[in-house]
Amino acid sequence: xxxxxxxxxxxxxxxxxxxxxxxxxxxxxxxxxxxxxxxxxxxxxxxxxxxxxxxxxxxxxxxxxxxxxxxxxxxxxxxxxxxxxxxxxxxxxxxxxxxxxxxxxxxxxxxxxxxxxxxxxxxxxxxxxxxxxxxxxxxxxxxxxxxxxxxxxxxxxxxxxxxxxxxxxxxxxxxxxxxxxxxxxxxxxxxxxxxxxxxxxxxxxxxxxxxxxxxxxxxxxxxxxxxxxxxxxxxxxxxxxxxxxxxxxxxxxxxxxxxxxxxxxxxxxxxxxxxxxxxxxxxxxxxxxxxxxxxxxxxxxxxxxxxxxxxxxxxxxxxxxxxxxxxxxxxxxxxxxxxxxxxxxxxxxxxxxxxxxxxxxxxxx
Numbered sequence: 470x471x472x473x474x475x476x477x478x479x480x481x482x483x484x485x486x487x488x489x490x491x492x493x494x495x496x497x498x499x500x501x502x503x504x505x506x507x508x509x510x511x512x513x514x515x516x517x518x519x520x521x522x523x524x525x526x527x528x529x530x531x532x533x534x535x536x537x538x539x540x541x542x543x544x545x546x547x548x549x550x551x552x553x554x555x556x557x558x559x560x561x562x563x564x565x566x567x568x569x570x571x572x573x574x575x576x577x578x579x580x581x582x583x584x585x586x587x588x589x590x591x592x593x594x595x596x597x598x599x600x601x602x603x604x605x606x607x608x609x610x611x612x613x614x615x616x617x618x619x620x621x622x623x624x625x626x627x628x629x630x631x632x633x634x635x636x637x638x639x640x641x642x643x644x645x646x647x648x649x650x651x652x653x654x655x656x657x658x659x660x661x662x663x664x665x666x667x668x669x670x671x672x673x674x675x676x677x678x679x680x681x682x683x684x685x686x687x688x689x690x691x692x693x694x695x696x697x698x699x700x701x702x703x704x705x706x707x708x709x710x711x712x713x714x715x716x717x718x719x720x721x722x723x724x725x726x727x728x729x730x731x732x733x734x735x736x737x738x739x740x741x742x743x744x745x746x747x748x749x750x751x752x753x754x755x756x757x758x759x760x761x762x763x764x765x766x767x768x769x770x771x772x773x774x775x776x777x778x779x780x781x782x783x784x785x786x787x788x789x790x791x792x793x794x795x796x797x798x799x800x801x802x803x804x805x806x807x808x809x810x811x812x813x814x815x816x817x818x819x820x821x822x823x824x825x826x827x828x829x830x831x832x833x834x
Contacts, residue, residue, distance in 0.1 A: 470501045471829055474551045474574075476565045477504060478558065480512030480527055484746055485557040485581050488633065490514070492555075494521050495822030500829065503549060507538065507564050530564060539568050546572035553577055553604075553829055559592045560585060566599045575604040575832050579631075582743035582764065583616050584669070596621060604832040607631045609744040610765025629828065632765075634821030635749045635812055640726050642755030642809060647724075648731035652717065657690040658795060661732035661756075663725060663747050666697030668740070673706055674761075674784050675738035680710045681788035686795055692717045694728050729754040734794045734801065739763050740781050749816050752776070752808030757801045759790045769816070775807040 473496075475489035486506075493502030504518060504525040511527050518525045526545065530538040546554065546569055554569035556562055556578045569576045578599070586592050600606065600623055607629045608614045614630050617623040648654045652661075660679065664670040672693065679691045693703070693716065700718075707716050722728055729735065735751035735758045742764035749769060751758050760766045761781040770776040777793065779786040794801055814820065 472552045473500050473502045474554050475504045476556045476561050477506055479509040480506040480514040489557055492825050493523055496826045538564050542568035543572055546574050559596045562599050563595045577605045578603050579607045581609050584741055609633050610768055612765045631824045632816055633744050633746050634818035635753050637753055637817045640750045640753035645727045646730035647727045652692050652731040657688045659690045659692055659733045660736050661692040662736050663694040665695050666699045671738045671740045672703045676706050677784035678787035682791050690715055694719045694722050696721045729756050732756050749812050753812040755805045755808055757804035775811050776804050
């Protein structure tokens with residue numbers, strides 16, 4: 470059995486954190502895995518990790534300091550006889566790379582988005598210094614791979630693209646819907662979004678676009694699933710745009726497939742993304758998608774073929790695509806049928822976990 474330690478920021482909800490858990494769960498026949506949260510002391514992912522039988526530890530790096538965290542990681546890697554340390558963000562290389570190398574472990578590094586690398590010179594320096602000694606660098610999209618080549622000078626042969634995956638047994642068009650309970654079944658066409666409320670997700674773009682849609686058409690509703698630091702801003706904009714009667718603020722929800730199935734059109738209005746899993750989940754549930762052309766979105770969605778893609782931070786273009794979806798029910802039906810097929814092969818959890826397992830075995834060979 471290969472012994473793999475997944476290094477993540479915290480034991481809290483997030484795309485990279487969930488990815489790490491999914492990899493270890495999907496490779497457990499060949500991998501003995503453990504999860505290490507560098508920051509914080511425990512977190513809301515602990516019950517899920519316990520249920521999956523995955524051992525986990527939190528280091529509270531801010532309290533320990535960098536040297537103390539290095540010592541603890543070195544001790545942990547040696548004690549657990551770790552073969553591969555899989556680091557799930559460039560910033561975490563600063564903490565995990567040296568202890569892993571000193572402990573004799575191989576290091577695989579996966580990057581999910583370019584924003585922190587673009588905005589933090591220290592992260593760029595760490596990646597460039599560590600890169601020659603890493604066993605492999607993986608990215609979640611070709612867009613991100615090109616960024617590593619063009620902006621960080623990394624040779625193509627050291628980079629591998631492994632797309633994010635979706636649980637296609639859970640995210641499927643068949644199953645329970647909250648239409649008629651959580652979301653009204655009153656004849657209105659429901660646009661919806663599932664996203665943490667942060668500046669990057671640009672809910673303001675969606676609200677401005679929806680105001681245009683509502684001005685042009687009757688019978689529309691917007692359902693927002695998620696919570697976060699910009700929620701108060703979003704609430705204020707709803708009032709400012711006089712949308713209180715047609716926007717549902719649903720907060721954080723657990724049964725995401727049921728909420729997706731209650732939507733007629735899924736909208737992702739982001740300013741920036743890596744490879745958005747929410748788009749894949751909506752497609753797997755048979756929900757037509759409108760998304761902004763950021764990160765790896767255009768690798769998942771082909772405009773006019775299996776969804777609509779518009780420029781970011783352009784609420785007029787977003788509103789136009791939403792209105793187009795309303796006026797073209799045949800296209801919506803075509804996109805709904807194409808979505809699960811688009812996801813089933815390349816973007817399933819099975820495909821993703823198989824790719825990471827192959828990578829681990831190549832690294833060890």
